[in-house]
Amino acid sequence: QAAGDPAITTLPPWTQTLGPGVDAAPYGVPSPYEASVRRRNVDWLTADPVSSVNFTPLHALDGIITPNGLCFERHHSGVAEVDPAQHRLMIHGMTDNELVFTMEDLLRFPRENRVYFLECAANSGMEWRGAQLNGCQYTHGMIHNVMYTGVPLRLLLERAGVKPGGKWLLAEGADAAAMTRSIPMEKALDDCLVAFKMNGEALRPEQGYPLRLVVPGWEGNMWVKWLRRLEVGDQPWHHREETSKYTDLLGDGRARRFTWEMDAKSVITSPSPQAPITHGPGPTVLTGVAWSGRGTIPRVDVTLDGGITWVEARMSGPSWDKSMHRFYHEFEWDGRPLLLQSRAHDSTGYVQPTKDALRQIRGENSIYHNNGIQTWAVDAEGEAENVEIS
Ligand code: MTE
Ligand code: CO
Structure with missing residues (x-):
């Protein structure tokens, strides 16, 4: 340090010229130094990137809101590029009135703003038989958490007038997959939204522009994107999905069928395989996210020694129903290897299980609804790896 820190003693280029003006990026983009923070696909997971999934870079994010450009995408026929002027939402079946709404019609209904997580039921599905993918982006990144603006589905169904016996709703997308799901009327009338905005701006095309169904706390597959049709019926349709x-x-x-609710789950996002400890022993910040399809997360426990001793993490940020929660644990790292785990408690009293406990009930054939406790092994260099311990 005798020669001085060049970051202080030399003039970097950005102090010597004018920067770009206000017209350079009318729709802003992140700093080029953040270029590695992006959604990523796993090539071998699916046969083709059109009917596929990419993953939210959870290891690089903080707080609870997922930036729109980083929300993971899952679609069965690629992204439908829908012209909002040509888009219609139809409600029909067991209703007093069969209705067709334009986007303009929908904007004349009272709307609400709510923050919810969307988790694909297949999130962590690769991990059923043991540790697979090295990084929370891949093990847990089929989730995003944004503020939706939309019309309560109840208001549209009331306008249509659901006939007695109308107990189910079929939601259909306008993409080439015409993806459909059956949703019980009780849920539809409870807290579902027909949303057109995420984090204040229009839905991104990959998230269902111009219209998507929001089914709070329930598996992501039911959140039909490019929503074009709602049919009221007296029983579920038993379609492919x-x-x-x-x-x-x-x-x-x-x-098991119709396993809609997403169980409480958590993951440590840093340190993690994509976010190793690079500063050596000393003060260290551990952080992660937790969520539950049944309510809020009042408490998360963390362990540094593979479950021998647990401490309660510090929650920070808003605690909203069926929304992501952020936790921290600051500790003094002595440079020894660590086995990191987090365990979420939700507002119903449910506690996130170990993967072994889950397998005892569910067997080893499952893909969906794996909410088991994740372990990261940190070595003396601070590098982290996906492991399983019992
Ligand atoms: N809706 C339509 N129309 N087509 C689709 O392929 N994929 C579903 C659901 N809605 C899908 C869809 C699945 S499996 C999930 S997990 C979520 O959308 C993913 O939402 P996202 O792309 O906003 O992350
Ligand atoms: Co899915």
């Missing part, structure tokens, strides 16, 4: 997919095969060969 609720039979061959999004059904959990148990150990004895029977299957």
